[in-house]
Amino acid sequence: KAGVTQTPRYLIKTRGQQVTLSCSPISGHRSVSWYQQTPGQGLQFLFEYFSETQRNKGNFPGRFSGRQFSNSRSEMNVSTLELGDSALYLCASSLWGRDKSSAGYTFGSGTRLTVV
């Protein structure tokens, strides 16, 4: 069974540009979450989508946005890039439901974004 696929693996952008990252979840997983990982701030939650709706959002500025498509694939967009946006962006997919056994997250290998 295919895992969570994130593209691209690496990205270099210039300050002020915008960027779009993609995440394809495990087949059947309807929830997709995004996390930012930096040496200084660690792993921080960006947002979570379920059935094309944003259910949760972390404390990030409006420059960070996302969406989810009907096939559960998700994209996140960062506009007006800043040097501090350089990070590893991780996507995780999960089953969701009232069944307690459904709680679990499978992560992709991330997109390493460098802003210069």
Place this chain on the structure above:
Amino acid sequence: AQTVTQSQPEMSVQEAETVTLSCTYDTSENNYYLFWYKQPPSRQMILVIRQEAYKQQNATENRFSVNFQKAAKSFSLKISDSQLGDTAMYFCAFSLNFGNEKLTFGTGTRLTIIP
């Protein structure tokens, strides 16, 4: 808000020995999940073990086991018979039950297995 604390930034242990990684958390909720994730140089976060707060029995997965102390809000990971492939960053994480599936991570412990 929930917080997760890992007080050991780095640890090292000889191959085949046992090592314990510490994690404490803070929450006012009664139902939640706790996780240990491993992040090797490949960057992918890999689930090592999961514990449901309502279960008193400690979770085990092969060489990995946890010591879950709910009252003390402690969730340590024990790795037995450590192997070179266990070298990685280890993150403790917390998630609330019933639909809120945001993960709150600790700052991680860098574990090195010495041959």
